Amino acid sequence: SQTIHQWPATLVQPVGSPLSLECTVEGTSNPNLYWYRQAAGRGLQLLFYSIGIDQISSEVPQNLSASRPQDRQFILSSKKLLLSDSGFYLCAWGGMTGGGTEAFFGQGTRLTVV
């Protein structure tokens, strides 16, 4: 069965420091991969999606970037964190079938920028 791993679970970083969050998927090949952010009291905002290795698209302009060096690995990064980058970050994968497919989520990373 498919599983998705996301780490770390929590992270406290000072303003201006770099960031690297990693997500890996097992049990499936060529998945669509997504990074979402959930700010306190708000819904989920799609940040990045990827349909293949080195194929990354951004949904919103921001201080973050994403990379997909391997088929089942998705990394969220920043060179210099801002206070506004604080939030709950969720990685997800979805299939390639048709126009409707659910996404399966990791356990999330709680990022606090201080």
Added chain:
Amino acid sequence: AQSVTQPDIHITVSEGASLELRCNYSYGATPYLFWYVQSPGQGLQLLLKYFSGDTLVQGIKGFEAEFKRSQSSFNLRKPSVHWSDAAEYFCAVGARSGGYNKLIFGAGTRLAVHP
């Protein structure tokens, strides 16, 4: 543009009472609709989904949802709430854009259950 509205930010019910969480969507084509649940500090778990066919769909944990095209709604229901149902619930619509699928989420409804 596609969007999802969950009108209720917080709902409190008594254990054993019935529950209905509202969801309205805006999408030009046939919608793919989902309900997810999130426990505090956790990821999202899929409760149920609607792709086509019967407009009343059954999910896990005793939840069901009804798709009403005329009202652009996909409300989540449970006949008898348990204390363990306290969580945040998200409605989402699946959209296809630029050759990929994505989910557009509502802002969520936080459910509290009184004993």
